[in-house]
Amino acid sequence: MKKKLLLLGICSLGFFSSCESFLEEKPYDFLTASNFYQNEGDAIAGLNGVFSLMQAQTYYGRTVWLVTELPGDYMAVVGATTGDRAELSRFTYTANNGEIGNWWVNNYRLIGRANDLIDKVPAVSMNEASKNNILGNARFLRALAYFELVRSYGDVPLITSPIKGPNDDLRPARTPKAAVYEQIIEDLQFAEANCLKENQIPAGNKGRVSSGAAASLLAKVYLTRASSSDAKGTDNQDALAACNRVINSGLYSLMPTYGDVFLPDRENNAEHIFSVQFDLPPNVGNIIVRQNLPAALGGFASFTAEDWFVKSYAATDVRKDWNLSNKANTTTLPQYYFNKFRDDKRIGNDSRVNWLVTRYADVLLMQSEALNNLNAADVTKYQGINRVRQRAGLAALPTTATTKDAFVDLLVLERAWELCDEGHRRYDLIRLNRLKQVEKTIFNRDISDNYLLFPIPQTEIALNPNLTQNPGF
Structure with missing residues (x-):
């Protein structure tokens, strides 16, 4: 199996430099992606290979948390005024920031491996529904990676087919965000239509993508695009519809006790919609x-x-x-x-804590956000946020925030209290147009517009002359 997994991600062990060095090697002793996918077992093994990339410390094992939480307003770096983490926290990051580089490289690694599977599995002889479920999982992961990239860097190279040889475009230019969003939405719509429902996923496959996970991520994608210069007129309505599909499915619910959401012994519970799975050695743990x-x-x-x-x-x-x-x-x-x-069973760096990409409380809060965006006077927008508050032991909010901005202020705080440390804060503050405001109010820090995006890593620009840098870097 290790031999088979070795080549599942042609050119996905990096983006540009690794592709080129890899193509110079001769694959004498291992299978290539072109002859790996022979049957359903190979397709499943290929999907396992895509998921396995997410556990790297330089991806969802650590870096995701640093690049999404430190450039926010509630977390401080201890004892450091320089270095990657201090730069993220203080909004002084440059194109040489190592964690920003990790984030770029590992998202493209995931995309590269997903592209291999999406390209090859359609030709495998197997049950059509099972095949489409595997493809739906891969397309969800590709969409997630592109969503992380477009929110972080803006325009990014859009690559949807595997790199097969030296004649392929190894130095792609950046693609406008609008086209990247369209691909993300297309992939997620396919995933929602073809992935299993949550209650159909076998116990041994928890952590796989459900139709509800695709709908949840679609809601976040629509809300994010609605707040951007690429907004479409139906984005907020589409976000609301996606939230409602998850809520009305009856397959997810708030855990009765807040702390139970996060305990490893209760992992993959009714509130978890999609999470990256971790475990103790000999498996991969979370630091x-x-x-x-x-x-x-x-x-x-x-x-x-x-x-x-x-x-x-x-x-x-x-x-x-x-x-x-x-x-x-x-x-x-x-x-x-x-x-x-x-995790009371933690061994050194390794814990069993899964990384929560999306959970039911987030969907309820997104429903409130979408309703507020559509009609600030609609008091039904309080239903989702008040369900979250009720579980926390708080009284329901009075329906007095009748302006959009007043309700956004409530959401900004509620999302911090509920979702802190879960990789949402930087994205939330930018989407809700509060990042510059809170940095000024809390830290007396003036954030220039260029820090609403990360710089393209300098190592990537050095390798690819067709990549342009974001303004201000």
Whole structure:
């Protein structure tokens, strides 16, 4: 099996440089993508190979969290004023930032491996519904990677077929965001139509893509595009419809207790819609627990919560004591750390904590956001956000925020309290047009418009003369 998996991602071990070096090698001792996919077992193994890329520390095992949470407003880097993490936190990042480079490279690795599968599996002789489910999973993952890229970098090269030889375009130019969004939506629509429903996925395959996962991500895609210069007139209505399909399916629900959402012993529960799976050795574990824990508890003490965020929680909000702590055994620490993700069976860096890409509470909050965008006077927009608040032990919001902006202010806080540490904050603040405002209010920091995007990594520009840099970098 290892031999078969070796070539599942031709040119997906990098984007430009690895492709070129790989093509110079002669594949004497292993299968190529062209002759790997012979039967259904090969197609399933190929899909496993696509999913396996997501567990890398430089992808969903660590980097996702750094590039989506540090350039926000509630997390501080401990003891560093320079380096990749400090740059992200302080909005001083450059095209040489290592984590921004990791984010680019690993999203394209996933795209490359998904493209191989999407290209080859249609010719495999197997049950058509099973084939389309596999293709739907791969197209969802490709869409997710492109969504991460377009939100992070803006225009990016759009590649939808595998690189097969030296005559292929190894130095593509950037594609306008509008076309990238269209491909993302097309892939997710295919995934929603062809992936299994949540209750049809076998227990041993939890972590695979469901039709509900595709609809959930579609909702986020539509909301994000609606806030951009590429907005389509139906985006908010389409986002609302996607949220409603998930909600009305009856296949997902809020866990009764907030903390139960995150415990490894309750993983893949009714609130989880799509997550990247992690486990203890010999499998691949998630470093997120150790990154957050203080040194007294065996952690790296890398990050703390900003004081304003600690104080912003209401006294009755059960999420505060789950998400944040200033205790290390019997010691009271001077600052709060993020304690949301826990694993009492953690071994060193490795924990069983899955990375939550989307969960039901997020869908409820997106439903409220879409309704507010469509009609600020529509009081039904309070239903989703109030269900989330009720679980947290808070009273329902009064229906007095009748302007769009007033309700957005409520959403910005609610999403922080509910979804902190889950990879949403930078995206939320940009989508809801609050990033520059909160940075100025909280830190007296003026953020120029160019920091609403990441720079294209300098290593990629050096390899590909057709790549242009984002303004300001």
